[in-house]
Amino acid sequence: MGGQYRITGDKYPRMRRPRRRGRLVFLGAASVAALGLVGWGTVQLIDVFTGSGGHASTVGTKAGCAAGPSPSPSARPLPEPRGITVNVLNATTRGGLAKKTADELRKRGFRIGDVGNxxxxxxxxxxxxxxxxxxAAALDTSLPVLATQLPGAERRTDAARKGAAVDLIIGDGFKALTTKADADRALTALTEPKPAATPKKGC
Structure with missing residues (x-):
């Protein structure tokens, strides 16, 4: 055909291809975005219903409402006084201190071993x-418990020492054991863990 219906040149291919390519790119981008939203939504639902996931818990914590650290358990459990054998030894020139101190420790529940100089x-x-x-094993077990009875005493360990018994060696500055009430309070604070910190009201 000729005349006004005649098509010349290559305008038709160049006009159609850009339109098709643009549509494919748009559809591909839309598909990727949709899949990303679906995946993200699935992860959030899993976190909500299972309560797991560090991201969800971090987002849900308000500023200034972070819970305090939980107390960590002691590496070794502390023994009770009745499980500790104490040798009471007098290093002073004053007579009778070892026996008097040993008798008081016995009343407070400690086992008494050797008593003397x-x-x-x-x-x-x-x-x-x-x-x-x-x-050495007594440094974090028996010695802290015994120290509640004489807070100012120096603590020492001997790696070559055998047995579980510990010594209370009375020095020149000794006057008396701490009062039983103070010793009991110190022992309670030592053996009972502190309560875990709780979030602030409104968190």
Whole structure:
């Protein structure tokens, strides 16, 4: 055909291809966005219903409402006084201190081992209130419990020492054990864990 219906040149292909390519790109981008939204929504629903996921818990925590750290349990459980054997040794020139102190510790529930004078290593050489001496394993177990009875005493360990018994070596600065009421309070604070921190009201 000729005349006004005749088509010349390559306008038709160049006009159609850009339109088709643009449509495909748009459809592809829309599909990727839709899949991303579906996936994100699924993850959020799982977090909501299972309560898991660090992201959900972080988003739900308001500023200033973070819960405090939970108390960590002791590496070793602390023994009770009746499970601790104490040797009471006098390193001073004052007579009768070892027996008197041992009797008071017995009343407070401790087991009493040897009672007498300190060895030459400590005799008349302890200037403070006293020394609490035990095996290495007692540093975080028996010695802290015994220290509630004489807070100012120095704590020492001997790696070569055998047995579980500990020594209370009375020094020149010793006057008496701490009062039973104070010792009981210190022992309670030592053995009972502190309550976990709770979030602020309104969090």
């Amino acid at each position: 300190a060895s030459k290593e400590y005799d008349k050489k302890v200037k403070g209130t006293g020394v609490l001496l035990g095996p």
